[in-house]
Amino acid sequence: MSEWVIEARDITKVYQMGEVEVHALCGVDLKVKCGEVLAIMGPSGSGKSTMMNILGCLDRPTSGTYLLDGHDVSNLSSDELAAIRNHKVGFVFQSFMLLPRQSALGNVELPMRYAGLAKERTQKAKDALKAVGLEDRIHHKPAELSGGQQQRVAIARALVNNPAIIMADEPTGNLDSQSGKEIMELLLQLNQQNGTTVILITHDPAIGEQAQRIVHLRDGRVEEQE
Amino acid sequence: MSIGQAILEALESLNANRVRSALTILGIVIGVAAVIAMLAVGQGAQDTITGSISGIGSNLLFVFSGNFQEEVRNVEPLTLSDADAINDVFQAPHVQAVAPVINRDLEITYSGESTRAEVNGVTPIFSDVRNYTVSEGEFINQDHQLGRASVALIGVEVADKLFDRREGIAGETIRIEGQPFRVIGVLAEKGGSSFGSQDNVVLVPYSTAETRLIRRSRDQVDVIYVQATSAESVQLAIDEISQILRSRHRIFLGPDDFTIFSQQDFVETARTITGVFTIFLGGVAGISLLVGGIGIMNIMLVSVTERTREIGLRKALGARKMDILIQFLTESSLLSLFGGLIGIGLGWLLSFTVGLIAAANDTPINPAIGLNAVLLATMFSTAVGLFFGIYPANRAANLEPVEALRHE
Numbered sequence: 001m002s003e004w005v006i007e008a009r010d011i012t013k014v015y016q017m018g019e020v021e022v023h024a025l026c027g028v029d030l031k032v033k034c035g036e037v038l039a040i041m042g043p044s045g046s047g048k049s050t051m052m053n054i055l056g057c058l059d060r061p062t063s064g065t066y067l068l069d070g071h072d073v074s075n076l077s078s079d080e081l082a083a084i085r086n087h088k089v090g091f092v093f094q095s096f097m098l099l100p101r102q103s104a105l106g107n108v109e110l111p112m113r114y115a116g117l118a119k120e121r122t123q124k125a126k127d128a129l130k131a132v133g134l135e136d137r138i139h140h141k142p143a144e145l146s147g148g149q150q151q152r153v154a155i156a157r158a159l160v161n162n163p164a165i166i167m168a169d170e171p172t173g174n175l176d177s178q179s180g181k182e183i184m185e186l187l188l189q190l191n192q193q194n195g196t197t198v199i200l201i202t203h204d205p206a207i208g209e210q211a212q213r214i215v216h217l218r219d220g221r222v223e224e225q226e
Numbered sequence: 227m228s229i230g231q232a233i234l235e236a237l238e239s240l241n242a243n244r245v246r247s248a249l250t251i252l253g254i255v256i257g258v259a260a261v262i263a264m265l266a267v268g269q270g271a272q273d274t275i276t277g278s279i280s281g282i283g284s285n286l287l288f289v290f291s292g293n294f295q296e297e298v299r300n301v302e303p304l305t306l307s308d309a310d311a312i313n314d315v316f317q318a319p320h321v322q323a324v325a326p327v328i329n330r331d332l333e334i335t336y337s338g339e340s341t342r343a344e345v346n347g348v349t350p351i352f353s354d355v356r357n358y359t360v361s362e363g364e365f366i367n368q369d370h371q372l373g374r375a376s377v378a379l380i381g382v383e384v385a386d387k388l389f390d391r392r393e394g395i396a397g398e399t400i401r402i403e404g405q406p407f408r409v410i411g412v413l414a415e416k417g418g419s420s421f422g423s424q425d426n427v428v429l430v431p432y433s434t435a436e437t438r439l440i441r442r443s444r445d446q447v448d449v450i451y452v453q454a455t456s457a458e459s460v461q462l463a464i465d466e467i468s469q470i471l472r473s474r475h476r477i478f479l480g481p482d483d484f485t486i487f488s489q490q491d492f493v494e495t496a497r498t499i500t501g502v503f504t505i506f507l508g509g510v511a512g513i514s515l516l517v518g519g520i521g522i523m524n525i526m527l528v529s530v531t532e533r534t535r536e537i538g539l540r541k542a543l544g545a546r547k548m549d550i551l552i553q554f555l556t557e558s559s560l561l562s563l564f565g566g567l568i569g570i571g572l573g574w575l576l577s578f579t580v581g582l583i584a585a586a587n588d589t590p591i592n593p594a595i596g597l598n599a600v601l602l603a604t605m606f607s608t609a610v611g612l613f614f615g616i617y618p619a620n621r622a623a624n625l626e627p628v629e630a631l632r633h634e
Contacts, residue, residue, distance in 0.1 A: 058542060058627045079546045086544020093631075097539045101238055113231060114544040157543070 004067075005164050005197045006032035006055060011064035013050050013220075024050040025061070026220040032165075035195040037188065039208040042217035049169075051217060052201045056089050056167040057081045069164040086115050090158025090196075092187075094170035096150045098142040104129060104153045105138040111161050128156040132186060148179030155186060165197045166190075172207060184210055229552075236557040243529075247561060250525045253518025254565025254610065255572060258603045260511035262573025266593035267580050268504045274591050275496040279489055281416060282424070283357045285322070285457055288487040289450040289467060296481040304471075304484060306445040311470050312452060318466040320459040325355040326432065326447040330440045334380075334428060335401045336388040343384045345402060345428045347435025355453045358429075363396035363411025370410075370431045374438070378407040381425040382415045402428065402439060460488050515606070518565065519614040526558050526618035537622050538630025551623040558615025559608050566607025570600055 013025040024047045032038050042048045053059040054066065057073055060081070066074045069088055076084065090111075091097075098107045108125040117124070129138050132152040142150050151171060158166050168187060172180030188210065191198050200211055208214045216223040240247045289312075291304045309326040312318055328347040333340060352358065353365045360379065370377050378400065385392050388400065398409045407430065416424040436442060454463035464486050471484050530537070537550060577593035584591040 053628050056542070058631070079548075082541060082544050082546045085542060091542050093539075097535070097542075097631075099536065099539075101242055110540070111543045114540075114546070114549055118228070161544075 003033055004031050005034045005036075005069055006030060006199075007065075007067040008055070009065050011054060011061045011066060013047075013054065013059070014062045024220055025054070027064070028217075028220070028222055030055075030215065030222065032197060032199065034164075035191065035197055036213065037191050037198045037200070037211045039200040039202060039211035039214045040217060041202060041205070041208045041214055042223075043203060045219075046217040047220040048201050048203075048217050050220075052167055052169055052199075055165075055199060056091060057084045082114075086111060087161060088164040090161070090163040090166040092151070092154050092158050092166060092168040092171045094173040096142070096147075096154050096174070098150055098153055098157075100142055103139045103141055104134060104145065104156075107142070107153055108157045108160055111157060115161060124160055125156075128160040129153070131159065131190070132156045146179070147175050148182055151175060151179070151183050152186065155183070155190070159190065159194075159196070163196070165199055167199050167201070169201045170203075171200070172204070173202075180207075229556075232552050232556045233560065235553065236560050239529075239557060240561060246525065247564075250521055251518070251561055251565030251568070253514060253521045254562045254607050255518075255569040257511050257514035257516075257518050258566045258569025258607050259572035259576055260507065260514055261603055261606075262570055262595060262599055263576040263580065263593075264504060264507040264511060265599045266573065266577035266595045267591065268500055268507070269596070270577070270581065270591040270593040272497065272500045273594065274589070275500070276493055279492045279496065281357065282489065283355055283451070283453065284489075285454040285460055286355065286489050287452040287454060287460065287463060287467065289452060289471075290485045290487070291483065292485060293481050293483060294485050298481055298483045301483045302475045303444070303446045304448075304450055306447060308471060308474060309447060309450050311474055312450065312467050314470075317470055318463065320455050320463040320466060322453040322455045323351045323355050324453075325349055325352040325451040326449075327352065327451065328432070328435055328440050328442055328446075328448045332403050332428075332439065334384060334388065335404075336398065339388045341384060341387040343381070343426050343428050345430060345435065345439060347432040347440060348429050349432050352429070352451070355451045358416070359414045360411040361414040362393055363409070365411065366429060366431050371433055374433045375431055376405065376407045376434060376438075377410045377431065378402065379411045379413055379429040380409060381413045381423075381427040383423055383425040384428060385412055402430070405438060460490065464488065515610055519562070519610040522558055522562055522611055523614040523618060525561075526554060526615055527621070529557075530554065530618050530622045533622075534625065534630045534633040537625050538627050538633065541625070541627035542631060547623040550625075551619045554619035554622050555612060555615045558619070559611040562607045562611025562614075563604070565611075566604050569607065570603055573603075 008028060008030040011025055011028045012023070015022040015024055028051065040048050040051055054061050057068065061074055064074065065072060068084065073081065073084055099110070105122070105125050108128050109121050112121045112124065126135070126138060129135055132155050134149060134152050134156065137145060137149060142153070145153065171187065172183055175183060184207065187198055190196055200207060202208055289304065292301050306326055309324050312321055313324040325348060329344055331342055332345045334343050348366065349371060350365065350367055366377065366379065382392050385395055389395050392412060395409050395412055399406050400409055430439065452463065452467060454460045467486055468482060472482065475483055477483060540550065574595055577595065581591055581593045
């Protein structure tokens with residue numbers, strides 16, 4: 001196993017917007033160590049969403065190579081990418097993205113359904129919810145939970161398949177400062193305990209400061225790393 | 227994802243939009259109900275018609291004068307001697323019995339009550355050939371026939387109208403066209419047939435009718451009923467009768483100047499009519515199912531648009547195209563399956579009601595819902611859901627996860 005969980009070389013992404021070609025990423029190199037907490041920062045339009053989509057295997061780069069956990073994923077079919085996302089990537093979104101009709105448990109079980117797990121599903125989901133401190137809320141629907149609790153469910157869902165990386169896209173963006181602080185503490189704590197690599201996508205410097213390393217993007221290029 | 231899981235999730239999703247789901251399946255419900263009711267009532271009507279046709283007699287042939295399909299000049303009428311010739315066991319070995327009949331609609335009166343009924347001049351064999359039995363008294367016998375006796379048998383409908391009762395009538399005297407006839411019996415009820423009531427009849431001896439009620443020149447008869455020896459020999463009997471009549475009427479070339487119908491012909495005609503009816507109603511039901519299917523497709527498209535973000539999330543969490551496809555196809559098939567099941571219930575109710583209405587109108591139809599009709603409706607409605615679900619489901623499955631997640 002290499003020490004790099006992410007090795008992206010010379011990644012470019014070009015969108016075709018009608019007649020115009022938009023260069024969202026122009027040759028980005030990025031390496032992330034196993035167990036690292038990395039923040040990708042930049043103003044809107046800097047390409048950080050595109051970066052997240054490619055790192056999270058939601059999208060393919062136009063050119064360049066991307067090794068995730070040692071596998072080259074730059075040229076996989078969409079179903080192969082789906083399987084990679086299922087096993088290697090956990091997503092935490094700004095707007096939680098929980099299924100409103102499912103209980104917390106049902107939401108956490110969802111990735112395992114697509115993984116084809118049947119037997120240990122419920123137990124694993126309960127363990128994940130326990131890890132985020134929601135063991136007494138497992139049968140609540142998202143509407144019956146506070147914003148912070150909903151985001152905890154989302155983190156449990158991201159954790160449950162034991163991914164190589166967790167992609168957190170503005171995880172505190174929809175939360176008040178207190179809940180936001182708790183969510184950041186939870187993410188850092190999970191990183192400490194399990195050694196899961198966490199990649200934070202944010203424009204908030206206060207969040208970025210908590211990462212071990214910050215990558216600044218501007219106009220589709222890596223501007224500086226600190 | 228397993229099919230059981232997919233069905234469970236689809237049920238949850240349909241349950242969340244109950245009113246919409248219910249309205250969506252309305253088209254399928256109506257279509258399937260129409261199919262079921264149509265098949266049931268059609269089958270019931272066919273059974274009734276077939277039953278009433280076979281109630282006329284068994285292995286029966288009807289011989290009329292004239293050709294109903296081709297133009298024939300100088301039609302020779304059927305006569306008693308034609309009937310006698312057909313009755314010849316050597317010329318027509320497959321003929322069991324022959325009953326020549328003359329009939330006319332005449333006025334029947336009894337102490338101030340009056341009605342019109344079909345008066346038939348018949349020979350004693352008529353009761354066997356046409357399957358008539360008496361509920362009281364006796365049938366016309368050879369003595370009545372030879373003595374030109376003024377005796378009559380009446381059907382229950384005539385009895386109801388003239389006497390207001392069905393028993394104790396034998397021995398009374400009725401008048402047919404003013405001439406007195408002694409009632410020697412009452413015919414057992416036969417029920418309606420496609421040729422009008424078989425109970426609104428009066429039977430008198432052939433010789434009496436010929437001389438006193440219905441005058442016909444040269445021994446002319448209106449119809450000859452012929453009973454074949456068995457169901458298998460009906461066609462042979464037709465051929466024999468046709469040969470005898472052609473030689474007697476001196477037709478060596480050209481079409482017959484008489485027509486032979488078998489019961490089978492009537493059954494087939496009735497089948498053709500109900501068949502055309504069934505196809506017509508089936509078309510209507512088919513259109514309803516088509517419209518219902520388009521309704522489902524429409525709602526599924528709306529649902530896909532509404533749930534674009536959900537689809538994006540599912541894809542982000544690792545759902546493959548097939549998973550999304552199965553999810554939406556399960557939903558649309560379940561939707562129309564429910565429509566089908568409700569439709570079967572409604573169709574059953576509908577045909578049951580039709581049966582009640584028909585019974586109230588003295589035309590007993592027993593709507594019969596066959597297992598194959600139910601299976602057909604279930605499978606067809608599910609197939610409609612599956613077919614019209616393909617396009618929306620495919621659309622959902624092919625969404626790009628990035629775009630879908632960004633969708634507002």
